[in-house]
Amino acid sequence: xxxxxxxxxxxxxxxxxxxxxxxxxxxxxxxxxxxxxxxxxxxxxxxxxxxxxxxxxxxxxxxxxxxxxxxxxxxxxxxxxxxxxxxxxxxxxxxxxxxxxxxxxxxxxxxxxxxxxxxxxxxxxxxxxxxxxxxxxxxxxxxxxxxxxxxxxxxxxxxxxxxxxxxxxxxxxxxxxxxxxxxxxxxxxxxxxxxxxxxxxxxxxxxxxxxxxxxxxxxxxxxxxxxxxxxxxxxxxxxxxxxxxxxxxxxxxxxxxxxxxxxxxxxxxxxxxxxxxxxxxxxxxxxxxxxxxxxxxxxxxxxxxxxxxxxxxxxxxxxxxxxxxxxxxxxxxxxxxxxxxx
Numbered sequence: 638x639x640x641x642x643x644x645x646x647x648x649x650x651x652x653x654x655x656x657x658x659x660x661x662x663x664x665x666x667x668x669x670x671x672x673x674x675x676x677x678x679x680x681x682x683x684x685x686x687x688x689x690x691x692x693x694x695x696x697x698x699x700x701x702x703x704x705x706x707x708x709x710x711x712x713x714x715x716x717x718x719x720x721x722x723x724x725x726x727x728x729x730x731x732x733x734x735x736x737x738x739x740x741x742x743x744x745x746x747x748x749x750x751x752x753x754x755x756x757x758x759x760x761x762x763x764x765x766x767x768x769x770x771x772x773x774x775x776x777x778x779x780x781x782x783x784x785x786x787x788x789x790x791x792x793x794x795x796x797x798x799x800x801x802x803x804x805x806x807x808x809x810x811x812x813x814x815x816x817x818x819x820x821x822x823x824x825x826x827x828x829x830x831x832x833x834x835x836x837x838x839x840x841x842x843x844x845x846x847x848x849x850x851x852x853x854x855x856x857x858x859x860x861x862x863x864x865x866x867x868x869x870x871x872x873x874x875x876x877x878x879x880x881x882x883x884x885x886x887x888x889x890x891x892x893x894x895x896x897x898x899x900x901x902x903x904x905x906x907x908x909x910x911x912x913x914x915x916x917x918x919x920x921x922x923x924x925x926x927x928x929x930x931x932x933x934x935x936x937x938x939x940x941x942x943x944x945x946x947x948x949x950x951x952x953x954x955x956x957x958x959x960x961x962x963x964x965x966x967x968x969x970x971x972x973x974x975x976x977x978x979x
Contacts, residue, residue, distance in 0.1 A: 675954020676947070677763070682730040682959040683945055693753060693760075694924070696946035698735040706735070707749075711923075712790045715747030726765040726853040726944055728958040734767075734944035739774070741933030746774070746941075748927035750791050753948070756783060756920025758864065763857040763953035764926075764946045768811055770851045772939030774930035776821070779946065780808040781860060785919045791927075793823070796834035801825035801915030808837065809858040809875045811848040815839065818846045820873060820883065826912045830897040840873070840908075841883045842900040853944075854878060855955035860921060861886075862913050871911030879955045886910055924948055 680686040687695040698721060700706045707713045721733045739746045753760075764779050784792065784804050792804070799805050801824075808821040821837035830836045848854045855878045863871035872886035883901070884890070887910030892901040899908065913919070928941045947953045 674957075675952045676949055677954040678957050681957045682728060683947065683956060684730060684959070686947060689949070691950045692947060693757070693950065694751060694946070694948040697731050698733050698944060699731050700733075709751075710749045711752040712750035713748070714750075715744060718744050718747040722942055724767070724942060726855070726956060728956040729765075729945060730959055731944070734765075734942045736940050736942050737928040738938065738940040739772075739928065739930040739933055741773075741937040742935035745931040745933070746928035748791065748925060748929075750789075750926075751924045751948075752787060752789055753922050753924065754787065756787070756922035757950060758920065759859070759861045759950055760921040761857060761859045761949045761951060761953050762924055762946070763855070763949070763955075765853050765855055765944045765956075766848070767853050767942040768848050768850045769939050769941060772930065772937070773933045774813060774928060774939065774941070775932065776808070776810060776927060776929040777941055778808060778810040778856065778927070779943075780806055780810075780821075780925040780927065781858070781921060781923065782806040782823075782925075783862075783914065783919045783922050785916060787922050791923070791925050796830075796836055798827055798829075798835040799823055799825050801912070802919060805913045805919065806837065807858065807860045807873050809856060812839065815842070815844075816847070817842070817844050818848045818875075818877065818882070820875065820885075822873065822911075824871075824911055824913050825915060826869065826909065828894055828897045828899075836897055838897045838899065840885055840899045840901075841875075842898055843882075846877070846882050848877065853942075857953055857955075859952070860913070862919075862921065863911060866912075866915050866917050869910035869912040871913040873911060 676689050686692055703716055703719060718738050720736045722736045725731050725734050737747050760781055762779050762781050782805050806823040810821055812819050820840040823837055827835055827838045857876040859874045861872040870887045874884035875882050885908050888907045890901050891903055891907055892899050892905040
């Protein structure tokens with residue numbers, strides 16, 4: 638099903654030579670689906686991207702105080718470890734990003750958690766992150782998943798396999814233990830780790846795939862839930878700086894398992910897919926922005942920055958730089974009600 642929005646624009650162009658104004662009406666019909674390059678291609682600098690019908694949540698960190706920022710999120714942990722920074726990604730028209738700090742022996746980071754209501758079947762989370770050139774951290778990025786019943790706080794239950802009717806987690810993060818960027822996923826069909834626990838499964842295991850340090854990285858990942866709930870046709874994909882580095886689903890890619898690690902390899906066997914849930918009440922209904930660094934050396938400090946968070950139902954893509962200003966014009970919009978086409 639495609640939803641179409643029709644907008645009539647009355648465009649007035651000013652001709653300086655004659656000092657006259659010429660008006661022309663233009664009718665534009667646009668499908669509410671993402672363009673090939675992603676939703677962000679329609680909104681240079683992400684300006685106005687929250688108005689797209691496929692966008693569920695946007696966070697730019699442009700607030701005057703942390704209190705204003707926290708009001709948009711459902712749960713906050715260790716807000717005192719968070720601060721605004723003037724360091725922003727290239728192409729951003731903003732002036733602030735969010736820094737989450739940690740100090741070994743004192744604090745281990747913090748988080749912002751957002752409940753999404755209603756839950757959805759497919760979700761994209763795009764954000765910018767700046768990893769440090771040094772420091773010891775365990776988990777980072779913006780995770781997504783589902784709880785049934787929905788929760789106002791994160792409950793990851795580390796090391797425990799989900800039952801299928803309760804929860805699942807999908808993450809994309811730089812793994813300091815393996816020195817590579819990877820998935821970190823919990824679901825009912827996950828594999829047991831070598832120590833007998835069920836730690837998040839790593840599903841790429843490619844030493845050549847790394848997030849940059851000391852530079853901004855555009856991260857996006859997508860989860861599509863299995864349907865029907867008896868199937869294993871769920872998916873998880875990851876993009877770094879607009880390049881898809883991993884995409885797993887039923888029958889793809891090929892590779893092999895070693896305990897809780899799947900190494901993608903064209904000579905291996907097809908991936909079995911994701912049975913994210915066994916109950917249709919389990920939906921994608923939360924995101925979790927976090928920095929967790931419990932093992933830093935005493936007295937050593939570190940920080941990770943975040944910016945330009947967009948949560949949507951389809952591919953977002955990286956920031957598109959703002960375009961130069963064109964001819965002088967004013968636009969008057971007349972909104973015509975949406976209509977549905979099958």
